[in-house]
Amino acid sequence: MTRRFEEKVLEVYQDRGIRELPHSSIGQEAVGVGACYPLEDDDILVPSLRTRAVMLLRAPLDEIVAGMYGTRSGPSNGRTTEHHMGSSEYGILGTTGMIGAHLNPAAGAALGNKVLDNDRVTVAFFGDGASQRSEFHSALNFATVQELPVIFVIENNHWTEASPIEKLVAVDDLADLANHGLPTKVIDGQDVEEVVDATATAAQRARDGDGPTLLEAKTYRYRPHAETMPEHRDEATLEEWRDRDPIELYRSRLLEEDFVTEDEIEEIDRRLQTRIDEAFEAAETDELPDEETMYHVYKDTEIDHWKGVVR
Ligand SMILES: Cc1ncc(C[n+]2csc(CCOP(=O)(O)OP(=O)(O)O)c2C)c(N)n1
Ligand SMILES: [Mg+2]
Known part of the structure; x- marks a missing residue:
C-alpha cells in the first residue's frame, strides 16, 4: 500500500502538482510497516517526516490524500499537509518542521501512559539526521531513567538531506551514540520480518514495565530528499x-514459501490501486478550507497571500 500510494503521489505531483512537497519514503517502507505491524490499535505512533506507512495504517485514505491537497476533509481540515500531520483520533502525535523535536513529546506521551497505568506503547520514528539533535539524548535519557514504555526507531537512510551520515559521525552504527543505558539493536530495515520481530520484542519489554528500546533500521530512500531537490548520491550505491528492495524481498519469500501465488499478489495490487485512485479523485474535487480555518494559526495572517498559494 505504501509503495503504490507513494508512486501515485509522484505521478500526480509531476503531472499537475499537489500542495504538499513529496518527501518520498520509497525504499524504506519495511521500517514503518514492520514496526507498526506488531502493535495494538491504541498504541501511540509518532512518525518522522518520512514514515508514510504510519498515516496509511491508521487514517482513512481519503483523509490522507485530502491532507496532501490541503483541502477541508484532511485530518487538520486544511491547516497542514499530511507531511507533518497528526491526529489524536488516530493516535498519531504530529511532528513539526523541526527535525527531532518530536522525541521529547514522544517520551512525554509514554510518561502519560505510565502514569495512567495502561498498556499503551509509544513508537517514535526519526531519521539519522535527527539523531544529531540534542533531543535524541534528552529523550532517550529521560525514557531510560523513568523506564518508559516507548520504542525509538531510527530510520537510518544514511543521508541527512545533502549530507552523508558518515561525514557527521565517527561510528558505523548510530545505536552506539545512545549510551544511555537502554537496550539497542541494529536491524536490517529492508527485511520486514526482522523489523516486526525486533519491534514485537521491544513492545513486550515496554508493556512488561521494563522500559524503552532503541532500534536502528538500516535503509535507503530511492528518491531525492524531496521532489524539488537535487540528487547528491551516487547511482552505484x-x-x-x-x-x-524490501517489497521484492518479501514478495519472493512469500512466493518461495507458497504463502501466496503471483495471481493473489496481482489481485491485492489491483485492489490497492483502485482504492488509491478513488481517493485521489475525491481529493481533486474536495473544497479548500474556509478563511476562518487560518485564524488563530498565524498572527496577522495575510489571507490574500495565503489564497495565492498555488494549489
Ligand atoms: C532542526 C532542523 N534542521 C534542519 C532542518 C531542515 N531539514 C529538513 S529534513 C532534513 C533532513 C533530515 O534528515 P533525517 O533526519 O536523516 O531524515 P530523512 O530526511 O533522511 O528521512 C533537514 C536537514 C529541519 N527541518 N530542522
Ligand atoms: Mg536520513
Missing part, C-alpha cells in the same frame, strides 16, 4: 540498495 542506489543500485545496490534497489537490489535489496
